[in-house]
Amino acid sequence: MEMEEKEAQRKHTNAIKPLLTDTNKNNRLFFCISSCIYDEQTYGFKFSDMSNIVHIDEKLFYLTRTQQMYYLTPREPEPHGEIQSKRFVPKIMFMCAVAKSMYSSEGELIFDGKIGTFPFTAQVLAQRRSKNRNRGEQENSIYNKDTHKPEGASKIIYNQQDNAKPHILDNDPIFREAANQDGFNIHLVQQAPNSPDMNKAAYNYTQLVRAVTGAFEALEHHTLSFVWITLQVCKVEVLNKLGGINYHIPHMNKSKLAREGRLPDYLTVRKEIIYESLSHLDVNHLEVAYCTWEIKIKRFSIKQHNQQ
Structure with a gap:
């Protein structure tokens, strides 16, 4: 029984994150949505080039x-520091x-x-x-x-x-x-x-x-390229959580994609996620969101989705 309980446990280090108010979540939603543009070819959404x-x-x-901790050989003298x-x-x-x-x-x-x-x-x-x-x-x-x-x-x-x-x-x-x-x-x-x-x-x-x-x-320059993709991944998760911060960053195997020449310059965002996020924005942010997109969305399509 003790062995089963021991196997069922796992080590976890918990990091304290900022306490978000409803206003904070709304601002985070608007901040992430403002990074998206409407793709006329696919009739979907994607992140801007940045x-x-x-x-x-x-x-x-x-x-x-x-x-500070050091790893020393048996005869190596211990470091001495003064301040x-x-x-x-x-x-x-x-x-x-x-x-x-x-x-x-x-x-x-x-x-x-x-x-x-x-x-x-x-x-x-x-x-x-x-x-x-x-x-x-x-x-x-x-x-x-x-x-x-x-x-x-x-x-x-x-x-x-x-x-x-x-x-x-x-x-x-x-x-x-x-x-x-x-x-x-x-x-x-x-x-x-x-x-x-x-x-970092x-x-x-x-x-x-x-x-x-x-x-x-x-x-390395490719490390910075990975960082900007990770930023877009975080923004997608923020939209999924409606402005929340309780998410885990999904792994994309960016190094493998880069070696194969398949690392994208930008990520796409599902329309359902954008529509759900828009429905939780306040009126002021919603009006500004329309103006920030290079190609505006037809408002009746969003209203129709929200009425479903």
Whole structure:
């Protein structure tokens, strides 16, 4: 009997997720529906290309952990780490910007999707000599990545950011002046609130910056392609859950599909899912949803479906 109970049990690590209000769910529904366009050929729905959307976010990296596990050989000495205060571990904030990888019709990479990762540090001269550098040497250097816009790419760009209070809005006058220069039309888009699924030894500061930027440079372009497909999968699940967050991300075997040349650029969405989601939108979001589609749906078809 004990053996049967033991076999019936399974290990599970539960992650706490944001508590969503009805307004949050409605905003999430609208956010996902706004990413869909009406396909006139199939009379169905699909996700937009998303090639003109940039995702930006900030993340804090601590110089070290207060506790860390190591695997050592029998005679290997134990690592020793020191810090002035365990309660106030030094940290650096990085801002990262990525977009969808772009390929030519022959499958040749023309843009890897990596715009850059930027540490919030300054170039200063060391005032005192230390074990890490001599007096007068530069420290906390910023490493930027030179980027080039591929030919034929859209100049209408959407930068998606979370709802952190320090973020400016799209109508900020200083931002609008800078965003419309050189023929560009750049917009700031706020993702739905409480939706983190809609947007992955001790060091000194210079070593930490090098480690983070090095990891970013090592990121493969096909990994970013997989991320954008996974984002669409998450949006489909949000529509299935009517804005909820209690879902598991389905596996697609993206690596196998990519090797076989069958990885799609976008996913399709069943009409039944769109209709059910529309029926749960409030009136204001529903009217805006019609206007965001490139080809509007005939309203009587939706009403007819809801009356069934």
